Amino acid sequence: MIGILVNVAGLLLIAVIVWWFWIAGRNVSGEHYQESLVIQVKDGVYEPDRVEVPAGQEITLQFQREDPSPCAEYVVFDDLDISAQLGVHTTTNVRLPELEKGEYPFTCQMKMYRGLLVAV
Template sequence: MLTKLIVLLVGLVIIGFIVWWFFGKHEAAEVSADVSNDAQSIDVEVNGGYSPETVVLKQGIPATLNFTRKDKSSCLDRVVFSDFGINRALPVNETEEIKIDTTKPGEYQWACGMDMFHGKLIIK
């Protein structure tokens, strides 16, 4: 009887964690790019996801996102900005500079090559 109760409780905890993981509201780090010499850039680390997940850029100032992939999984070996027509390979432990057109304000998404991990780009 005690064993069944323990199994039931462990199962409920696992189900609760899964629900929280997939449906819970998670805080995403939001970082504004540094602007200097009429250009802006921001570093994004790729390691089990993107850090920061949300990047804020100023409209009309040339921008570069510097992606550095630490994660060796094949899922994160590409970054795709479908709104900008960008689909770029991310070599492990190398920085890949991606130029972003900041002429149009709005919110844009980026994702890994398998569309499992996402980030958000806000131009304002």
């Protein structure tokens, strides 16, 4: 009987550890891409400011701009030669081509807002 309890306790401990590291890993690596991922543009930061997307497939990012200042008006993917004008208090879809694995910074036109797209 004691043996069974010890085993159950051990399994629970393992489950907690796995869960902990899985959650912690997610926080470290930032948001994972989902079909509906929205990036908020607000108070000088993109939220999330690090986005993982799958390499080798077209993706659409949605930028929800809440900052009316001109600073936030454009989002620029310098390496991809892509930029988009963002409407205020609305969500703008930005379509991206198939990406090779790598890191693609995105910024506002003045580079005050900064984010990182990671194709994995």
